[in-house]
Structures are given as C-alpha cells and as structure tokens.
Amino acid sequence: MRRLLTLLIPVAIVAIGIGLWLTAPSRVDAARFDGLTGAADRGEAVFTAAGCASCHHAPDAEGEAKLVLAGGQPFPSDFGTFYAPNISSHPEAGIGDWDLEDLANAVTRGVSPESQHYYPAFPYGAYAKITDQDLADLWAYMQTLPADATPSRAHDVGFPFNIRRSLGGWKLLFFSDDYVIEDIPAELERGRYLVEALAHCAECHTPRNALGGLDTARWMGGAPNPSGRGTIPPLTPDELTWSAADIAYYLETGFTPDFDAVGGHMAEVVENFAALTKEDRDAVAAYVKALPPLSE
Known part of the structure; x- marks a missing residue:
C-alpha cells in the first residue's frame, strides 16, 4: 500500500498541475490594440447591436434609464440563476476602473481583470468574434454613460457549478472564435x-x-x-x-x-x-x- 501511494501521489500532483494549466484563463495580447483609437459615435452602434443595455439595465428601467447599466436582471438556467452585473462607469460598483484590455478580456475571452472565468451566461462565445476596432469604439462609448453605485448581485448557482475554475474545462469543450457558417x-x-x-x-x-x-x-x-x-x-x-x-x-x-x-x-x-x-x-x-x- 505504501508503495502504491508513493506512485499515486506524484501522478495525482502531475494530473492536478495539468488540469490547472488546461483550465487557466486565456488573456488577449494587449499589443493588438496599439494604435487603435475608439470613437464613441461608432461605439454606440456596436453597443446597440450587441444588446448591452438590454441585459444590463436595471430590471424596471425604461427609456433613457436603460443606459444606466446598473445590472440586476435575472437569467434563469438549468444551472441556476445568473444576475447581470453592474457594468456602468462607476469605478467601484461598475467597470469604471477598467481599460480597453480589461474589456477585451471580458468580452472576447470571458475573463475578469482578476483572471477569473466568467459564466457563459455572458455570451463571450459570440462576442469573441468582435473586431478590435469595434471593441475600441465600444469602450469609448461606454465611458460616456452614467455611473451607478448599485452593487452587483451574486449569482444563485450551487455546487459544482459555482467552481469557477471548472469553466476553463467548459471553454476547452465549447469556446471558439470561429464562425459556425464559414463559407459564405x-x-x-x-x-x-x-x-x-x-x-x-x-x-x-x-x-x-x-x-x-x-x-x-x-x-x-x-x-x-x-x-x-x-x-x-x-x-x-x-x-x-x-x-x-x-x-x-x-x-x-x-x-x-x-x-x-x-x-x-x-x-x-x-x-x-x-x-x-x-x-x-x-x-x-x-x-x-x-x-x-x-x-x-
């Protein structure tokens, strides 16, 4: 038994190391945005087409209030209920202290500034195909929107789906920046x-x-x-x-x-x-x- 444990422990350590490596968040190369200047007027169209306000406005918001991206709308699923976070320009409650690289990592890689995986209730699998210029324009526009101090609500997701690192395995299986309909x-x-x-x-x-x-x-x-x-x-x-x-x-x-x-x-x-x-x-x-x- 001791000899078996002596063999199994190194194997387990190697397996854990490989698992952590495979599920580690993948980040964008910040250099790809060098020389890009975003334009808020173009970014407004990107923001609208991407439906950012549709998911991130407060649950009862109407009209111009939908541009206050306070979050809070529930999105039920088989894995629990996800709540849209505050993505307003507020530096603490929202994303006001982000930069373009942070936005790109979130939108196209599903990775937070703290290098945690986002749940795919946030459709980064689709957004992964957004062009760099559109990202720069989107960021320029979002910075013009009002700040709101409403705290983001925690997702109601139970074990084992609350293990964020496991989302790295989900991405290995299902995340791609390729188009589904390719030859058009x-x-x-x-x-x-x-x-x-x-x-x-x-x-x-x-x-x-x-x-x-x-x-x-x-x-x-x-x-x-x-x-x-x-x-x-x-x-x-x-x-x-x-x-x-x-x-x-x-x-x-x-x-x-x-x-x-x-x-x-x-x-x-x-x-x-x-x-x-x-x-x-x-x-x-x-x-x-x-x-x-x-x-x-």
Whole structure:
C-alpha cells in the first residue's frame, strides 16, 4: 500500500498541475490594440447591436434609464440563476476602473481583470468574434454613460457549478472564435457578423447540450426558453418561412407578417435593431434566409 501511494501521489500532483494549466484563463495580447483609437459615435452602434443595455439595465428601467447599466436582471438556467452585473462607469460598483484590455478580456475571452472565468451566461462565445476596432469604439462609448453605485448581485448557482475554475474545462469543450457558417459570399458577411457575433442570436435560438454548450449541428433550430415558459422559435428557412423583407420589417417594427406583435425579451432585441441602419437589418435578413435547413 505504501508503495502504491508513493506512485499515486506524484501522478495525482502531475494530473492536478495539468488540469490547472488546461483550465487557466486565456488573456488577449494587449499589443493588438496599439494604435487603435475608439470613437464613441461608432461605439454606440456596436453597443446597440450587441444588446448591452438590454441585459444590463436595471430590471424596471425604461427609456433613457436603460443606459444606466446598473445590472440586476435575472437569467434563469438549468444551472441556476445568473444576475447581470453592474457594468456602468462607476469605478467601484461598475467597470469604471477598467481599460480597453480589461474589456477585451471580458468580452472576447470571458475573463475578469482578476483572471477569473466568467459564466457563459455572458455570451463571450459570440462576442469573441468582435473586431478590435469595434471593441475600441465600444469602450469609448461606454465611458460616456452614467455611473451607478448599485452593487452587483451574486449569482444563485450551487455546487459544482459555482467552481469557477471548472469553466476553463467548459471553454476547452465549447469556446471558439470561429464562425459556425464559414463559407459564405461576401455580401453575407455583415449579416453573419451581426447575427453570430454582435447580436449573439444563437444564444437563444440554438439548443444546448447537457453541459450548456451550443448544439451547432442544430444551428438556429430553436430551443427551450430558459425561463421554462415556452420555446424560442427556429430561424432556419425550412421552419421560418418569412421573406427577407418580412424579417427586416419585423426587426424594425416588431410586427410579424401575420399581424402579431413581438413580446418578451425579443421586444428589446427589436428595439435595438430598430435603432440600427436599414442596411444592417437587411443584412441580418439575408443571412437568416441563407441558413442551412435543419434537414441537411
């Protein structure tokens, strides 16, 4: 037994070391932002398309109050309830003491300034594809928004999901900055960027596996509503038979071809897209119509 323990202890130490190395947070190379200057006016469009306020405004905020990113909205899941944090410009309660590198690590790597993994309820798997210039512009805009001292609420997540380091293993399995739909004509690239990256549409419209990773084999194929109420509809052309013009109109007005009106959290998505350009809405519609059907 002593000899067996003598052999097992070094093996266990090596295994733990390898595990810690594999699950360590991966950070961006700060040098990639050298020479970049952000513009707040361009950043506003990035902020809007990415839906930052939709998740991070206070639960009862309306109108201009949605730009006060105090956090607090609940997001239920099979793993517990996550609460959007304060990302206002407040230096203690929010992210006012961050810099562009901190934002890039959070948004594109899911890593905090303290080198802790963020939960993928924050859609960094989609945001990983945001361009460096858009990140710089986004940061410039966010610094113009008001500060708020509301403390962030702790997530209601139990063991073992509250072990942050384990998220490094989740990232090894499911995190990628590659596009799901790779080979597309140039005229669809803007729509793909809006849908797959900024607007992170797949986070709701694609089903997940038992570990919470997106089931890319059923990309945009619809999914159960995490709140437990109903389902999120599919967007593939074999299921969504709307024309591109119908889709673009819905993103602008919230009205369907059947004269129904948008509801739930999708109302905030439409509010965001309505503030973008017609060209962007048309680009999203063109990309959605070009999705492969689930039957393929």
